Amino acid sequence: MPTPARIACAVSAVGALLGTPGAGTSHHGPGVAGVTDHAIATRRSAILRYWTVQRMQRALTPPDRVPHRSEAVQAPEAPPASAGTDLLAHAADRHSAESDPGAPWISLGAVRATTGKVFFTINGGDYVCSAGTVTGANRDLVVTAGHCVQDAAGVWARNWIYVPGYDLGRRPYGAFTARHLFAPNAWSVRHDENHDVAMVALATVGGRHVADVVGAQNVAFDQPRGAVVYDFGYPTGGHYDGERLTYCSGRTYPDAHRLTQDQGLRCDMSEGASGGPWLARFNATTGTGVVTSVNSFKYSDDPATMYGPYFGPAVRRVYEEAQHA
Numbered sequence: 096m097p098t099p100a101r102i103a104c105a106v107s108a109v110g111a112l113l114g115t116p117g118a119g120t121s122h123h124g125p126g127v128a129g130v131t132d133h134a135i136a137t138r139r140s141a142i143l144r145y146w147t148v149q150r151m152q153r154a155l156t157p158p159d160r161v162p163h164r165s166e167a168v169q170a171p172e173a174p175p176a177s178a179g180t181d182l183l184a185h186a187a188d189r190h191s192a193e194s195d196p197g198a199p200w201i202s203l204g205a206v207r208a209t210t211g212k213v214f215f216t217i218n219g220g221d222y223v224c225s226a227g228t229v230t231g232a233n234r235d236l237v238v239t240a241g242h243c244v245q246d247a248a249g250v251w252a253r254n255w256i257y258v259p260g261y262d263l264g265r266r267p268y269g270a271f272t273a274r275h276l277f278a279p280n281a282w283s284v285r286h287d288e289n290h291d292v293a294m295v296a297l298a299t300v301g302g303r304h305v306a307d308v309v310g311a312q313n314v315a316f317d318q319p320r321g322a323v324v325y326d327f328g329y330p331t332g333g334h335y336d337g338e339r340l341t342y343c344s345g346r347t348y349p350d351a352h353r354l355t356q357d358q359g360l361r362c363d364m365s366e367g368a369s370g371g372p373w374l375a376r377f378n379a380t381t382g383t384g385v386v387t388s389v390n391s392f393k394y395s396d397d398p399a400t401m402y403g404p405y406f407g408p409a410v411r412r413v414y415e416e417a418q419h420a
Contacts, residue, residue, distance in 0.1 A: 135275065197362055200341060206340075207382060209312050225329045233420060271300060276296075323344070327371045343362030358405060391403050
């Protein structure tokens with residue numbers, strides 16, 4: 096009996112045109128436990144020209160899924176699964192009695208500025224994800240999902256931009272282009288769902304770093320499981336339109352299918368929410384917390400549960416490299 100497929104979380108635009116290819120360099124760190132990075136050489140002005148209002152609007156439409164995969168999930172420390180799995184690409188969302196389904200975030204506070212939408216191109220398709228700024232030595236960091244920077248075939252994203260505080264088409268803080276992408280080798284080399292995380296170092300705008308413009312949330316690793324978190328993103332599927340910051344909240348719990356070491360959260364956010372940050376110890380008044388995961392995927396037989404990877408040593412290594420890029 097096959098296990099359920101996964102639902103895609105990055106959303107493509109039908110018929111979108113490729114941007115001008117930009118040269119870049121990629122490096123693998125030692126071993127699967129290392130870090131893969133990709134330097135972007137495309138000029139910021141060219142990326143910004145690519146993202147016209149029309150292209151952004153097309154990328155918000157949820158038509159095609161990301162190409163599906165059929166590899167088994169890599170979870171060496173997890174109990175053995177009862178059957179194999181056929182995976183569609185990505186998305187994210189489960190529930191505890193104290194959690195809330197997705198709803199617009201209408202309060203003020205830092206999270207409105209430190210969370211944003213991501214637009215990028217892979218293999219001729221324009222896609223949308225979510226991301227959040229985090230503290231770092233270079234003040235340039237955002238965290239998102241691994242599949243929002245690199246696909247299952249190892250192809251890196253191009254035309255990658257982050258729009259913090261996106262709201263109803265507005266860009267209150269402008270748009271920041273990526274200059275360096277980082278992902279765990281476990282994601283880049285074997286597409287391990289347990290490590291579907293990426294860190295992106297952004298280019299400055301007018302000499303200002305993204306953290307100087309919008310602030311940044313703290314990030315933490317090796318935190319206790321089962322914590323209450325607030326999950327943010329810009330879902331575009333179902334009854335969502337991708338135009339407003341949306342959130343879910345509740346206590347996390349283990350993967351019900353025992354296929355990954357990820358944590359689940361009751362949440363009905365859909366595709367487009369991929370990469371959105373999970374904040375523990377969240378203060379709803381100030382809008383601040385500690386990022387401990389990001390939206391990664393959902394199982395097709397449990398669309399009410401969002402799953403996010405655990406931030407352990409591998410993610411810490413990615414963070415350490417990215418914050419000094």
